[in-house]
Amino acid sequence: MQSSAVNSSNDKETARSITFAEAVREALSQEMREDQDVFILGEDIGVYGGAFGVTRGMIEEFGPERIRNTPISEAAITGAAIGSALTGMKPVVELQFSDFITIAMDQLANQAAKLRYMYGGKGNVPMVLRTPSGSGTGAAAQHSQSLEAWVAHIPGLKVVQPSTASDAKGLLKAAIADPNPVIFYEHKLLYKTEGHVPEEAYTIPLGQADIKREGTDVTIVATAVMVHKALEAAEKLAEEGINVEVIDPRTLVPLDEQTIVDSVKKTGKVIVVHEAVKRGGYGGEIASMIAESEAFDYLDAPVRRLGALPVPVPYNPTLEKATVPQVDDIMQAARDSVHRR
Amino acid sequence: MTQADWIWKEPKEKLVDWLEQMWTVRWFDEKVDEFFAKGMIHGTTHLCVGQEASAVGVCAMLEGKDKITSTHRGHGHCIAKGADPDRMMAELFGRETGYCKGKGGSMHIADVEKGNLGANGIVGGGIPLAVGAALTSKMRQEGYITVCFFGDGAANEGSFHEAVNLAAIWDLPVIFVCENNQYGMSGPVKDMVKIENIADRASGYGIPGHVVDGNSLPEVMTVMKEAVEYTRNGHGPVLIEAKTYRWKGHSKSDAKKYRTREEEKEWKDKDPIRFFQDALIERGIITQEEAETVKKETKAQIERSVEFAEQSPEPSEDTLLEDVYA
Known part of the structure; x- marks a missing residue:
């Protein structure tokens, strides 16, 4: 992956290679610098940096008000995100493992997905729920599932599954900008994969293969x-x-x-x-x-x-x-x- | 002199307004009950007849910018937070002019402009949402507080525990108001909760808890007034338990086999509206005649709401897929 000395002098942007996890962090950081309403809440996302290190270093830059370390309360974390989104914020939930979506499911399926429709079009829920999914790490039955079909089945939710670092960055930016609840899956085995990722902010529209x-x-x-x-x-x-x-x-x-x-x-x-x-x-x-x-x-x-x-x-x-x-x-x-x- | 006596020194128009609100809630739900019995409205509904003082007393202590989240038994909260009964009735009729354009019905009325973030069909489902709204207020320093209405049944949901704890550790401006109407659908609270008062759970979260006679408007307002001051000044959440009783069944198809008619009578003798109205008359604030006028006019208002609903158009099928996504 190391680029040669010859091409390092031209086209720095396309030459830069970072990991999937770094790309996610970069998208989050850029959005948070740009928009004060964007904040993150989740378990162990503070000094620990999240279970997979995605938010590492972010509490140092943005402080504990915007990198909100939460108790182990998936329903309350998700519900609080929905309530804050409904009142003007743009929360990003980090759900530690996608398997735990079961504990947050009422809030996602019955609240986030339906509020706007049930209320006759009043109110938006501009939130993102990021969550690591998939097998391959030896984490066994309760930490390895891919339950994306569950959420894809529910009208009102959007579902994103990036496969590369550059897609992850552009899609996450689009997800945060989207006025709807978006479930953003990050496969655990992809976190350390590297790819060319432009440094500047960019968006990949949701719904574009x-x-x-x-x-x-x-x-x-x-x-x-x-x-x-x-x-x-x-x-x-x-x-x-x-x-x-x-x-x-x-x-x-x-x-x-x-x-x-x-x-x-x-x-x-x-x-x-x-x-x-x-x-x-x-x-x-x-x-x-x-x-x-x-x-x-x-x-x-x-x-x-x-x-x-x-x-x-x-x-x-x-x-x-x-x-x-x-x-x-x-x-x-x-x-x-x-x-x- | 009791602690609640301050209320009688309030301007007459305010006191009459509160009486009017309680009657409006009463007549609204009595009318809905009648329509369900006649099969004129479909679906289901949950009536709050007998619980008017907690809805009105709590919301009376709020400012316009403050927010509430409501429950499946939410018509009273809605009216007390300033909703238009015409549009509420239209919603129950499933009409285009309803608060939710006919798509939500009784259990999902929201009036976002007035700060009502919506009723909720999931028991305990709205509690984390209220915490989120309070989080926005704190992060953006907007100065509003959020009242989270829920019932005794919801106090046994995990979302209650998670959300109250979260609000407590973050000192969020939210007041949790448990309307303990003695029953879930049929489950008596004395069988479903081991402790005497749900408000006692507050100490488990390190926040103040208060028990109040939910059928006494002055008592509810007094406790709320103190809670609002505490919360608005940045001290964090408060849990209030208003003990009350729902006169009607849980929903439209309830034979009420789980309780006695004697018990119902005992509570009806503690009618929150009559209690407040009699006090106003006894203290010479209003006359018997004025009280009768309020009763009649609020009833007539609901009749006009029914007319509005009946004359409103059905939603067009073209709107079916609207508003799934923003």
């Missing part, structure tokens, strides 16, 4: 950490002569349907892959959307879905890995689609 790799033979729609697995699979499949297109929706709600449909029309084959449990997962929604769209007539193979097995995430690393789709699984699914097996 990104084609992470262009291809002609098969479309893989992948989210979060699965984007990287799909890209790895695509590299290997290229050696077999299979030309893969990888699409990252980036936001589940709103979903950029057109980019996916256009890709499927081009390739005629599609695999949807996410880390969440396949049964009832959001991949089913994407697959159905494709089947109901004009892309149906272009399909040369059944729409395939890959997702986790219907099992709590186990502790043992081998078992944990076996729970969620791996590069080989994606490659096999692509081959099956291309060769119509």
Whole structure:
């Protein structure tokens, strides 16, 4: 990743590489410098810097009033954020692990998502709930889930799942600026991944998918950490002569349907892959959307879905890995689609 | 002389206004009860007949900039915080002119302009929201306080515990008002809470707690006045428990098998409106005739609200998907 001495003198912005966690922190810090109404509340986000170090150093810059260290009270943290958003602030909640959304769920599902509609359009809830999700860290069943389909099911919430550092920064800025409640998933395995991230503030609109790799033979729609697995699979499949297109929706709600449909029309084959449990997962929604769209007539193979097995995430690393789709699984699914097996 | 006697020295127009508000709440809910019985309104509703003094007494001590969060039994809070009964009735009729354009109904009336951040269909759901509104006031130094109404049932929700603790550690300007009307849906508070007073829980959060006769407007106002002063001066939250009674069932389909008619009568003998009205007459502040006029005029006002609601248009189906997102 180290850039050479030669190109370090030109185009500093694109040459700079930071981690996903740093990109999230940079987006938060830039927004907080820009707008006094933006503040963060969550467990252990003060001097500790958050469970994954995302807010490290922020209390020193912004102070304890705006980096609000909270008790372990997910319902109250989330509800207080909603109440403050309803009255003019722009809170960002850090929920320590996305599994804990269960404890905050009434506030999200019954309050944040519905207040504006129930009140006949009076009041906005411009809040963001950031939360680390996913398996791969050996944290076992209660700290490894991907429950994004739960929130994506609820009208009134928006759902974001970035896969790269630069996307995380631009999408988080958009999420904070959005007048609606946004659930912002940060996959734990992505925090240390690096990428080129412009230093200046920029926005990536919610509802705009990104084609992470262009291809002609098969479309893989992948989210979060699965984007990287799909890209790895695509590299290997290229050696077999299979030309893969990888699409990252980036936001589940709103979903950029057109980019996916256009890709499927081009390739005629599609695999949807996410880390969440396949049964009832959001991949089913994407697959159905494709089947109901004009892309149906272009399909040369059944729409395939890959997702986790219907099992709590186990502790043992081998078992944990076996729970969620791996590069080989994606490659096999692509081959099956291309060769119509 | 009792502590609450200051109230009788208030200007006559204020005292009459409070009486009017209580009657308005009473007639509004009596009318809604009648319409449900006749099948003229659909859905469900929760009436606060018998609890008028806590809604009116609490809100009377607030300023216009102050905010409230309300509950499923919220018509009284709404009226006391200045809502227009016409638009409330229209909402119950599901009409376009209603506070929520007909999309919220009885359980979700909000009047954001008047500082009513909304009723709530989830027991205890509004408590953290009130804390959030108080947080805004503190962070932006806006100087308003937030009153969080909730019931005895909500005091057993986790959100109550979490939210009161959060407000306490951050010294937020919020007053938690528990309207203890003796029952959840059917669960008697004496079976559901081990301690004598819900207000005693305040000490567990390190904040002041007060028990008050919720059927006495002067008593409610006196406790509130002190709490408002304490909270507005930056000392943090207060928990007030107003002991009262709901005369009607929990919701429209309640046979009230869990309590006796004798008990209901005992509480009806402690009618908060009659108590206040009689005191005004006894003290020569208003005449019997003036009291009758207030009673009649407020009743006529609700009849006009019904007319307004009935004549209002149904919402267009085109509005169905509006306001899901801002």
